[in-house]
Amino acid sequence: MIKTDVIIIGGGSTGCGIARDLALRDIPHCLIEKGDFAVGATGACHGLLHSGGRYAVNDPEAAAECISENMILRKIGVKCVEQTGGLFVRLPGDSKRFRDMFLKSCEETGISTEVLSPSRALDLVPNLNPSLEEAIKVPDCSIDPFRLCMLNITSSQKRGGEILTHNRVIDIIREHGRCVGVKVQEESTSEVSEIRGKIIINAAGAWGDKIASLAGSGVPMTLSKGSLIITNHRLTNMVINRLRPSSDGDIIVPNEAVCLAGTTSITVNDPDESEVDPAEVDIIATQAQQMLPDFGSTRLIRTYAGVRPLLKADGGDDRKISRGFRIIDHKNGMFSIIGGKLSTYRLMAEKISDRVMDVLGLKTRCRTAELPLEGQGELSGYPLSKRLKTLENIVCECELVTADDVERVAMEIGTRRIGDIQHRTRLGMGPCQGGFCTYRALGIMQETGKMTPEESMHVLREFLQRRFKGIKPALWGDQLREEQLVESIYLGILGMEQEQ
Numbered sequence: 334m335i336k337t338d339v340i341i342i343g344g345g346s347t348g349c350g351i352a353r354d355l356a357l358r359d360i361p362h363c364l365i366e367k368g369d370f371a372v373g374a375t376g377a378c379h380g381l382l383h384s385g386g387r388y389a390v391n392d393p394e395a396a397a398e399c400i401s402e403n404m405i406l407r408k409i410g411v412k413c414v415e416q417t418g419g420l421f422v423r424l425p426g427d428s429k430r431f432r433d434m435f436l437k438s439c440e441e442t443g444i445s446t447e448v449l450s451p452s453r454a455l456d457l458v459p460n461l462n463p464s465l466e467e468a469i470k471v472p473d474c475s476i477d478p479f480r481l482c483m484l485n486i487t488s489s490q491k492r493g494g495e496i497l498t499h500n501r502v503i504d505i506i507r508e509h510g511r512c513v514g515v516k517v518q519e520e521s522t523s524e525v526s527e528i529r530g531k532i533i534i535n536a537a538g539a540w541g542d543k544i545a546s547l548a549g550s551g552v553p554m555t556l557s558k559g560s561l562i563i564t565n566h567r568l569t570n571m572v573i574n575r576l577r578p579s580s581d582g583d584i585i586v587p588n589e590a591v592c593l594a595g596t597t598s599i600t601v602n603d604p605d606e607s608e609v610d611p612a613e614v615d616i617i618a619t620q621a622q623q624m625l626p627d628f629g630s631t632r633l634i635r636t637y638a639g640v641r642p643l644l645k646a647d648g649g650d651d652r653k654i655s656r657g658f659r660i661i662d663h664k665n666g667m668f669s670i671i672g673g674k675l676s677t678y679r680l681m682a683e684k685i686s687d688r689v690m691d692v693l694g695l696k697t698r699c700r701t702a703e704l705p706l707e708g709q710g711e712l713s714g715y716p717l718s719k720r721l722k723t724l725e726n727i728v729c730e731c732e733l734v735t736a737d738d739v740e741r742v743a744m745e746i747g748t749r750r751i752g753d754i755q756h757r758t759r760l761g762m763g764p765c766q767g768g769f770c771t772y773r774a775l776g777i778m779q780e781t782g783k784m785t786p787e788e789s790m791h792v793l794r795e796f797l798q799r800r801f802k803g804i805k806p807a808l809w810g811d812q813l814r815e816e817q818l819v820e821s822i823y824l825g826i827l828g829m830e831q832e833q
């Protein structure tokens with residue numbers, strides 16, 4: 334049985350940020366995550382490190398948090414934040430009044446802006462819609478949520494933090510009305526074990542209410558599903574936003590070799606409801622094409638969706654719900670932290686860690702805004718071309734991942750799961766979506782004794798099913814042709830459908 338001071342439930346950006354903050358304050362802690370890091374909303378997000386521009390008009394408090402955290406994260410996380418800059422583009426018909434409100438609100442919240450003429454905007458992003466009226470430049474960035482989580486966890490691991498991924502919290506242990514620990518079940522063995530702690534932090538995002546209910550409490554949440562689509566190449570080097578009140582499909586974010594366009598906002602009842610509806614793909618692609626006409630002739634390589642853990646609203650439009658966060662003291666030894674954004678994860682972690690210090694009667698102050706994220710030295714950073722230096726033994730051509738990278742991660746974390754390798758190396762996250770590199774990575778795992786050939790066939794089958802689920806809603810044109818090629822390789826040449 335593990336005994337610790339603080340139990341953190343959830344390995345998204347919030348939970349990983351809390352683990353780093355507590356580690357830097359020397360507080361013993363244990364983080365429990367039912368899957369791998371970032372498998373919830375964090376890994377399913379748009380990857381935009383907000384300047385705050387998107388919220389400036391309607392949610393100025395959240396906007397101010399975003400810009401202040403943006404300035405901190407670009408300093409402490411140089412290898413996971415790409416300083417792309419962003420444009421808010423105004424197209425014919427978009428309200429001039431909203432544009433004026435936008436500029437005024439940005440000024441009031443401290444977001445720097447620069448109004449650009451159409452020709453100046455086209456100099457920066459040549460494939461913008463040439464009929465744009467104007468663009469406003471803001472300090473948006475692109476951020477890698479997987480890398481962000483791993484780097485935060487590095488600080489915890491270096492200072493003795495207990496990290497349990499692929500372990501699900503199935504119960505909260507209560508004694509005399511107080512939460513004193515959790516029961517967790519390991520994913521592959523189903524073994525159940527106990528972890529005892531003085532304080533429990535519920536950082537389970539959209540699953541927060543489910544966790545709170547295990548302790549006889551609840552958290553008031555609205556769950557909002559958002560879908561995104563990925564293009565097969567990088568159409569823009571800057572973040573492109575539509576200059577209008579937030580609505581569907583109005584942001585395009587460059588992310589390494591690809592672009593992520595989205596999103597939608599649909600209220601759901603269950604955090605696991607994350608199917609992409611083909612109608613959402615149509616909406617996003619149509620809207621994105623209005624900003625970048627090339628979008629219409631670009632191959633869409635995958636879709637995905639996540640569920641936003643928002644503060645409870647009394648009905649109406651999810652987009653109007655504040656992106657601010659709240660800490661709930663359940664007065665039984667458990668705290669929940671809900672709402673917020675990936676962009677404000679560090680601030681969220683700081684505020685809840687301050688509460689932990691109060692409960693423990695300690696005074697060590699937060700240092701997460703000053704110290705660079707640890708573990709960045711081994712990363713190549715931006716632009717992606719820096720990785721060309723490692724051209725030897727490449728297994729994933731799209732993301733330039735080498736055989737050594739795969740072998741190192743497999744050995745370091747002792748995993749048999751291909752997803753764990755993908756989250757740590759970006760293997761399969763580029764244009765082929767793992768179609769041509771996953772079997773190579775599994776071969777390496779076999780050679781290093783991590784899995785048997787039979788196990789790797791099983792993993793490959795599961796991977797292909799998951800991959801197809803993401804591709805299905807956007808399957809037409811060239812992508813359909815590529816899928817037929819992938820299908821004939823796996824089913825025809827490799828005979829994957831045949832019984833073993």
Ligand SMILES: Cc1cc2nc3c(=O)[nH]c(=O)nc-3n(C[C@H](O)[C@H](O)[C@H](O)COP(=O)(O)OP(=O)(O)OC[C@H]3O[C@@H](n4cnc5c(N)ncnc54)[C@H](O)[C@@H]3O)c2cc1C
Nearest residue numbers: 343345346347367373374375379381502538559639675676
């Ligand atoms: C479509 C979409 C786009 C977004 N785009 C952006 C963006 O561009 N920029 C931005 O700043 N924000 C964005 N957001 C918001 C942002 O992603 C979230 O606010 C943030 O990632 C939430 O992080 P979290 O750690 O609180 O939750 P999550 O990332 O969901 O983490 C919660 C974790 O708890 C785990 N968990 C749940 N139950 C259990 C259990 N019983 N036992 C153990 N573990 C459990 C889950 O597996 C999960 O990993 C977006 C969100 C969505 C859905």
